[in-house]
Amino acid sequence: MARDHGPSIKDDETYQALRDEGASKEKAARIANAQADDSRAPSARGGSRPPYEEWTKDELYDRAREIGIEGRSDMNKDELIDALRHH
Incomplete structure (x- = not known):
């Protein structure tokens, strides 16, 4: 079980997995929080700019x-x- 990373991290397990893969604290927090909030749908947001x-x-x-x-x-x-x- 992932440890509690405080109130600013909404999905501790995702955060910890990303940190273990080498993601920065900032990037891991951004991704974990976006995935924890169903209304944000991070995968649906992409594509607004050209590659x-x-x-x-x-x-x-x-x-x-x-x-x-x-x-x-x-x-x-x-x-x-x-x-x-x-x-």
Whole structure:
């Protein structure tokens, strides 16, 4: 049984499984909380933007800056895509 991670985590088992797989605390909490709330339907929300491969390098760079990805100025387009997907 997963331990209680406090009131901010809605699905402790999902959170712990994601952490065990190497997800950051922030990412694991986001996913666990979205899956715990049936009204949010995280899988149905996707698809509102084109895939990163269709973005320009400048658009990817701007998004990386918004998120705060370090080293973005030295990254090529493929590296920016990878960094954004694994943030």
